[in-house]
Amino acid sequence: MLNIALFGPPGAGKGTQSEFLIKKYKLFYISTGDLLRDELAAGTKLGKQARDIIAEGGLVSDEIIVQIIEKNIKSNSDANGFLFDGFPRTYIQAYILEGLMIKLNSNLDCLISIEVPEKESIKRLLNRGKTSGRSDDNETVIRKRLKEYKEKTLPVLNFYKERNMYYAVNGMQSIPEVTESVEKIINERLSKKLLNIVMFGHPGSGRGSLGKALAKKYDLEFVATGAMLDEEIKNDSELGRKIKQLYESGQLVPDEIVIPLIEKKLQNSKDVRGFIFKGFPRTLVQSYILDGLLKKYDSYIAKIFDIKVDTLELIRRLDKRSKTDEAMPYDSSTEKIVKRLQEHEDKTVPVIEKYKETHDITEIDGTPTFDTVLRTISKEIENSFKNMK
Secondary structure, eight states: OEEEEEEOOTTSOHHHHHHHHHHHHTOEEEEHHHHHHHHHHHTOHHHHHHHHHHHTTOOOOHHHHHHHHHHHHHTTTTSSEEEEESOOOSHHHHHHHHHHHHHTTOOOOEEEEEEOOHHHHHHHHHHHHHHHOOTTOSHHHHHHHHHHHHHHHHHHHHHHHTTTOEEEEETTSOHHHHHHHHHHHHHHHHHHOOOOEEEEEOTTSSHHHHHHHHHHHTTOEEEEHHHHHHHHHHTTOHHHHHHHHHHHTTOOOOHHHHHHHHHHHHHHOOSOSOEEEESOOOSHHHHHHHHHHHHTTTOOOOEEEEEEOOHHHHHHHHHHHTTSTTOOGGGSSHHHHHHHHHHIIIIIHHHHHHHHTTSOEEEEEOOSOHHHHHHHHHHHHHHHHTTOO
16 A cells, blocks of 8 residues: 655645546545535535534534544545545644554555745746636735745654655656656655565465465565474474474464564564565454554555365365375364364454454455466455556
């Protein structure tokens, strides 16, 4: 997901660049003014609240504005990201947007400011006034608007400068040159974004083999809790012997063992394009932990797959695996297999439901051949991130 805040004084050419960004990166346009007018016209609960405030001569509160923005973000979750125009307008709203992004398990990637001198802004707006017919395109109103923009916007720009998210573009260039500068900034930010994928699916669904193949194909770091735990068992460490006992009894390994191993894996993975997680998160608690771990890297989950396979087929696959070198301890009997599948239902399915509130989870039929399923998932990844390469 790509989230951008576009700034610039009146007359800077934000409208032109907004059209380019929306089309090029398939972003949903968030203009607080437009969204507020839509709410007023539709007569929604928020619209009625805003109308009452406006009727009394007041300004619509940040509380109402942020609810309108959140509502539109959630209802357009299939977008590749969001372009914010006119928000945040104040230092307080910058904090509001940051909190909103955290709540939605996302973040603002950058603020792009198209900068032109005040004299140029006035000149452009006066020229526009000759044909636009807008009553506010006169010098007195223009100077007032520019003064208000400067006073309110400077603290916001400093907010993002401190976070190394502020990028200035010379608005005195030609329109194609401004567009090229904007595109260069975004491509630079995209090159630093991590592509983090979570693979869900019952034991036997093929998520491990698929995860490894996808990691290799897209140059990602494969993070499989099972492999890390197996390594401890193989080394016959004290921790490994504990893990083996838990496996043999069909129990899940506790977070106190799993989390430090995952954190170590993330810390030791340098210059990677992203991570693909298999076997984690398995519980609601772990889902919050993963969000926190990725936040440390200024990142988040970008794509989630849930591989669906019929229960009888899962049992057949796991029974077949029990006779190979890849057998897991819980493959040793039908009773243990069924217990492990039930644990997935009880603990992991609620995690998937939780993620459905904030992510577009893609369900994949895991019944066909391995190559067929791999092609299906690959196509989904490439469709989702074709604008982020």
